[in-house]
Structure formats: C-alpha cells, structure tokens
Amino acid sequence: MSALAGQTAIVTGAGRGIGRAVALALAREGAAVTLAARTRQEIAAVAAEIREGGGRALAVPTDVTQDTAVEALVDQTVAELGRVDLLVTAAGVAAFGPVSGSKPNDWDAMLAVNLRGAMVCARAVVPAMTRQRRGTIVNVASIAATRAIAGAAVYSATKAGIVAFSRVLAEEVRGDGVRVGVILAGATDTPLWDTIPNAPDRGRMLRPEDVARVVVLMAALSPRAALEEITLLPAGGIL
Template sequence: MSFETKLPERALVTGASRGIGKAVALALAQQGLTVALVARSQPDLLAVQAEIQAKGGKAEVFPIDLADLTALPQRLQALLDRFGGCDVLVNNAGVAHVGPLATLSLSEWQRVIDLNLTAAFLCAQAVLPGMRQQRFGVIVNVVSIAGKRAFPNWGAYCASKFGLLGFSQALAEEERQHGIRVTSLCPGAVNTPLWDRVEVDFDRSQMLSPEWVADVVAYLVRLPRGAVVEDLTLMPAAGAL
C-alpha cells in the first residue's frame, strides 16, 4: 500500500505561552513548521514568538481566551483564515483545580471542563474541514495520566481528562477515513508552571520536562503518513508522583 507524501507545514498549538505548549511550539518550529501560538496572554506569546524567530523559525501570535466558548468558534475561524489553514493541531491548553469533589463549586467544575475538554472539542471541529479537504492532518490531544487513573482531590481534572481521552479515541475512529491521524498523549507529572499554583509537596526534579514531552509530539508529527500512534503514555521514571 502506498501513501501520498505530504509534510506538515502549519501547526496550531494551544496553551503555547508556557510549559508544554511553549516547548511543543519551539520543537515544531525547529522542524520547519510555521506555528500559530494560541493562549490568553499576548505579551507571553510575543516572547515565545521572539524566541522561535531568534532560532530561525516562524510563528504567528493569536491571543485567544479558549474558555470563552461562545466566541471561540468565530475566533478560531478568523485564525484559520489569516493563518492559511492547519496541518497539525496540538490541543494542550488546560487548567487544574485541587480540592475534594464534595465542596467543589459548580462554577469551578465548569471552568475545568470548559477549558480542558470543550475547548479542545471546538478546536478540533474548527480544523477538521480543512484537514478533510486535503485528506491529511495530525491532531495530538495532550491528555494526562489523570485521563487513565483517578487521583484524590483532582476530581474535576480527572473527569475532564477522562473525557478528553474518550473524545480523542472517538475522533480517531471517525476521522481515519479522511486521512486524519489522532493521538492521545498521556504524560505523567510534568514540571510546568501549573505546579506553582498547587499546594502539593512533590519533588519537581523527578517530573518529566516539557522538552521531553515536546520531543514526543515532534516525533508523532513526523511519523510516515501510513503510521499513527493512537495512544501513548509517557511517565517519569520515578512513577506517578
């Protein structure tokens, strides 16, 4: 069986201002892709863009609040119109809340579900028409080990990530006929700024680095068109922390 060769040229990375998203954007730009950087903070995105350009890469900045679900489809369409389409989508943006489910407010529950799950769904919906038309595309949904294993006091986060894993697997089944490859990437603890706001005493030196996760994403993107890794779990050698 032969597959038409097409190299990805344009990638959209959400949560690109820091952590995993920033590392992924840098890695994909190093591979020669032009990267659409999406996050809320324009100053942070401009700093990432400058770092990419200093290394000879190309990136464009799109300050978008992914949690504003009502406006998100229109904002994404405007992005794609300006950017010229999308060959690779990395759904990385996410938020965590630590606390027992028994006292979790509805607004906090919805905040986590909206960004971690529903925004990823809307981002995928936005890029699918173009990917289907060209019969080529790669979607990497950055899930978490919390999408496969429950952790106490992380109930909303786990629920959102279990949902994202299910969404990713269903999307893979629906879109393979259109030449679109979908991967669920489930990393364990990654040493990102997320932990700055979490009052949990972990040894962050034992965590994965964002760059290690980005290397995996870059590998997934450059796989031959006839191959796909649909589900990948990447853990710290020390195990779940």
C-alpha cells in the same frame, strides 16, 4: 531536511509550560506555528523566540472557551500560513481538592478549557484537514485520565473525557487522512504547579521538552502510521 518542513501547526496553551515547549520543538523541526493562549505577552515572547531561531510564528491571543475566537484562530492560520497540518491542544487548567469540599461552580473552568475547549479546537480544524486529506490532532490529556489520584476527580474527568473524545474522533476522520492522538502525560514541571499546595517533587517530574518530543514524533510519523494513545510517565512513576 527538517521533519516538519512545509507544515503548519496550531498550538493552544503555547505561552508557557508544555504548549510553549511543543511550539518551540515544532518550529525547530521546520513547522510554521500559530501560538494561542489568552496572555498576549507570553505568546508574543514565544513567537519572538521562534523568529530569532529562523522560524515562522504567528501569535493569536485566544480564549479556547470562546467558540468564535477558536474559529477565528483557525481562519487566521489558514489565511496567513496557508494550511493547518497539526493541532496540539495544550491549553489547560488544574485545581485539586476533595469532591466533598468543592463547589460545582469551581468545576466549570476545568470543564470549559480542558474538555470543551479542546473539543471545540479539534472540531474547528477538521474541515481544513479533511480538505487537505492530511492532518494530525494531538490532545494533551493526563495519566489522571486512567489512574485514580485522590483530589483530582474533576480534573481526571476532563482528561478521561478528552481521551474518549479523541478515540471516537479518530474513527470518524481516519478515512479522510486525519490522525487523532492523545498523550497521557504524568507530572511535568511547568508553571501549572506554582499555585498548587503540596506539589510532588518537581525535580523528579518530566520536563515540558519530554512531552514536546513525543508530539514531534506523533506529527512526523509517516502518514501511513498513527500513534494514537501514549502514556508518558516520569521514570520514577506517578509522583
């Protein structure tokens, strides 16, 4: 029996990188998956891959910075797939550089997607999960939330923010049978690094499938157990 048979998941950032690997892994474990990101062709391709493997997928183009779009994403999932057992917030953007050379306007996208967007998504699934008295929210943060990496101040602030948000939300909803976990992932070889100058050695990074495996573990644990905070690093350490 597949670990997530009969369950329904929403994965943001599902078009590529970590979100894509998470969506494919959840589907392999039997979950029906709603794929959300802005690029229609990318989520459609992942949905096709899931269906070819015999799974069930729904591609819903969504910008997580648009609150009404996020509400519609959850409504459509419940309407078409019946319930929402799992939310994985893997939508994210990254830009690096020293604070002194940055412009506050350039910080807005990271704050809007990585922090506010993830919070809005989590808020949107809580009513359905509470009604079901069952659900798991997994936020994809970063090791940058807890370790000081020069050039990553704003990115780190968004990730530390989502760690703090996850901790508090976990306390608020655990009585309703809802679990909230957060993954502090180290460098992972995804398209996110394509445009970043002087990226670390991509051959030594985690693979998106490594992160996906941890998500499956968090989601498939018995309801009496909760994995709430996991640090997953390349075995070689922070790169």
